[in-house]
Amino acid sequence: MTAAHDRFRVLERQPFISTASDSTIRGVFRTSLEIVRRRDLLSLLVRRDLKSRYKDSALGVVWTLIRPLTQLVVYYVVLGKFLGAERGLPEFAIYIFSGLIAYGLFSEIVSSGTSSILNNAGLVKKVYLPRAIFPLASVGSALFNFAMQLVILVGATLLLGTFPLHADLWYALPGLALLLIYGYALGLLLAALNVYFRDIGYLVEVVLLLMLWASPIVYGWGFVRDAVGPSLLLEIYTDNPVTLAVLAFHKAFWIAGAESAYPEFLLMRIGVALVAGLIFIVFSQFVFARLQGNFAQEL
Amino acid sequence: MAKKPAPEAPPAAPEIVRMRGVSKRFIVRQDNSLKERLVTLGRIGRKHRSDFWALRDIDLTIHAGTTVGLIGHNGSGKSTLLKVLGGIIDPTSGSAERRGRIAALLELGTGFHPDLTGRENVFLNAAILGLTRAETEARLDEILAFASIGDHIDTQVKFYSSGMFVRLAFAVAVHTDPDLLLVDEVLAVGDEAFQRKCMDKIRTFQQEGRTIVLVSHSLDQVVDLCDRTVLLNNGEVVFDGDPRDAVREFRGILETRRKAEVQAGGGAAAPQYLQWVDSALATPSAPGPDGELMAGTDLDIEFDLHCDAPKAGMILAIGIDSSRGQVAYSTTTRLLGVDLEPFTGTRRVRFRLEDCQFGPGKYFVHISVIDEIGVHLYDWPQAISFDMHDYRTSFGTVHIEPRFEIVDG
Numbered sequence: 275m276t277a278a279h280d281r282f283r284v285l286e287r288q289p290f291i292s293t294a295s296d297s298t299i300r301g302v303f304r305t306s307l308e309i310v311r312r313r314d315l316l317s318l319l320v321r322r323d324l325k326s327r328y329k330d331s332a333l334g335v336v337w338t339l340i341r342p343l344t345q346l347v348v349y350y351v352v353l354g355k356f357l358g359a360e361r362g363l364p365e366f367a368i369y370i371f372s373g374l375i376a377y378g379l380f381s382e383i384v385s386s387g388t389s390s391i392l393n394n395a396g397l398v399k400k401v402y403l404p405r406a407i408f409p410l411a412s413v414g415s416a417l418f419n420f421a422m423q424l425v426i427l428v429g430a431t432l433l434l435g436t437f438p439l440h441a442d443l444w445y446a447l448p449g450l451a452l453l454l455i456y457g458y459a460l461g462l463l464l465a466a467l468n469v470y471f472r473d474i475g476y477l478v479e480v481v482l483l484l485m486l487w488a489s490p491i492v493y494g495w496g497f498v499r500d501a502v503g504p505s506l507l508l509e510i511y512t513d514n515p516v517t518l519a520v521l522a523f524h525k526a527f528w529i530a531g532a533e534s535a536y537p538e539f540l541l542m543r544i545g546v547a548l549v550a551g552l553i554f555i556v557f558s559q560f561v562f563a564r565l566q567g568n569f570a571q572e573l
Numbered sequence: 574m575a576k577k578p579a580p581e582a583p584p585a586a587p588e589i590v591r592m593r594g595v596s597k598r599f600i601v602r603q604d605n606s607l608k609e610r611l612v613t614l615g616r617i618g619r620k621h622r623s624d625f626w627a628l629r630d631i632d633l634t635i636h637a638g639t640t641v642g643l644i645g646h647n648g649s650g651k652s653t654l655l656k657v658l659g660g661i662i663d664p665t666s667g668s669a670e671r672r673g674r675i676a677a678l679l680e681l682g683t684g685f686h687p688d689l690t691g692r693e694n695v696f697l698n699a700a701i702l703g704l705t706r707a708e709t710e711a712r713l714d715e716i717l718a719f720a721s722i723g724d725h726i727d728t729q730v731k732f733y734s735s736g737m738f739v740r741l742a743f744a745v746a747v748h749t750d751p752d753l754l755l756v757d758e759v760l761a762v763g764d765e766a767f768q769r770k771c772m773d774k775i776r777t778f779q780q781e782g783r784t785i786v787l788v789s790h791s792l793d794q795v796v797d798l799c800d801r802t803v804l805l806n807n808g809e810v811v812f813d814g815d816p817r818d819a820v821r822e823f824r825g826i827l828e829t830r831r832k833a834e835v836q837a838g839g840g841a842a843a844p845q846y847l848q849w850v851d852s853a854l855a856t857p858s859a860p861g862p863d864g865e866l867m868a869g870t871d872l873d874i875e876f877d878l879h880c881d882a883p884k885a886g887m888i889l890a891i892g893i894d895s896s897r898g899q900v901a902y903s904t905t906t907r908l909l910g911v912d913l914e915p916f917t918g919t920r921r922v923r924f925r926l927e928d929c930q931f932g933p934g935k936y937f938v939h940i941s942v943i944d945e946i947g948v949h950l951y952d953w954p955q956a957i958s959f960d961m962h963d964y965r966t967s968f969g970t971v972h973i974e975p976r977f978e979i980v981d982g
Binding site for chain 1: 585586587589591599637638656657658659660661662663664668669670671672673675677683684686688689693696697700701702703705706752780781782783
């Protein structure tokens, strides 16, 4: 019985913790710490998602590239050549693709984040885990796909002789941060709501389809400025965090368009959006913490 | 099935679980889409929901090192209680606290992904149960040895037989070094050899001072494993204490429900029952303190037999099943060499079972009327029941007086 007594002695010194989820500041903080502590689980979940997605397919990961490349070709030919959207936008293919991969990252984080709790219903119903880990795992697998696409983009700039080795390359970092922060905050919020209202999942797909056109991805920001003029509408359009991220990606990777139109105070706008995004994440975490207590019975 | 003397939690054993006034209300909604929700928002919306209290005001303190069984019929709240304990469901009111490392034995490989290999699933599942990668690596050999699935470990889990699946899942769960292990109906899996292994592991856990909370429908298992058993009925604790007493209480509840169901729901089936046989009674010749049958005494099974028309070569059969549904005994008039004279009308008949030596527990008697070529004209399953006295010296379906002595030295 010595093993038992040793166990008791260790146990005696441990504090009691409530089994209920805690949506106070301390509770949310503790959950965040727990996710950090369980990063091994996070990486395994990401790997599980990626592996299961491309299981038994001959081309496997290549499929992650085929979708954005197809989009690129369509937009390049139809919008760029037929409709003339490439006017004033040199190296239009690079322009489109750098915007597309930015948007692709955001859209994948949000859409797979939204369905993450439902897709892991089996686990959520049976075993305690910090549930916010599932939307976070969606961020991980989206990042992997993004990295593959980024390699293609950089490879293409090499081929075209416009490798983005210039001072503005670092714009990519705040751009990426914007996508991750807003993507995760939205994914977390919608994942929780989707458990209660299953329509959210469908709604998200539609809205993501629309949002592609609400940022200067397949047309220039200058077109919008010329169309609406300096007005509140332009400010709203520009300060969309996804638009800011796309613009940052253009700055970083689209070297041929260094002279084209960018909004004023781009960096400041990005900075403000980043701070707002962090507040948004905190808000989402509180909502998530509040709603997660009843996940198991709603699934 | 030898039960080691219940390790009465030493006074030093600290509390590991504390529940105070825990209640859980489920709201059952009929509307689940956004549209319906919006349409029925507010006051009218309340009409579309009904409340259901899965747990009511539960107080429960568990000391470390005990094995606690939760029993009750389906919907009594035992799984909900386990989920509150596991942090999967928040209680509506009251507080539930626990400490130490917790692991849940999941239902048949929840958390296993069919497309991953066995090895990958071990890591994933161990991580789900709270192990770091390094900890899993350190225990990997032990886990694989316990699961004993050999080279299949690098095969995708979807190609596993269900037995291999379960062995691996169980192996991972028991190697996570939990202080508190929650088990929900999973010990009756795998082949016999593996079940034995599981039971051995559970007993090792008990000796190591780990706490186990077990939900089970197998009452024998509960009696066998648990130091303490909590009986839930309609979300309330109706009994908390010795497993044998809890099981007896529970069988009483089940019997009351069964009778109520036969009376209420038997509408269509009842006329058929009454066609041939009714007014069945099981009477012990020398009943014990609770009217139960004592070993070595006689049991009379009597019933009315109705015949609309004379029937030649008719056979009457009775069978006695243990509460687990296992056949304990059966006999027929043919085996007894009795020829029933054809008759019309009603006769009262009796089987006398002399010197009964059934093991402790509840038994059910079923009655059949069979024609000469073996066609069952009529069956009345669980027509009556009786209780066998519990001498607290043995388990099983037969009563044998055990003795123990040291023969030499």
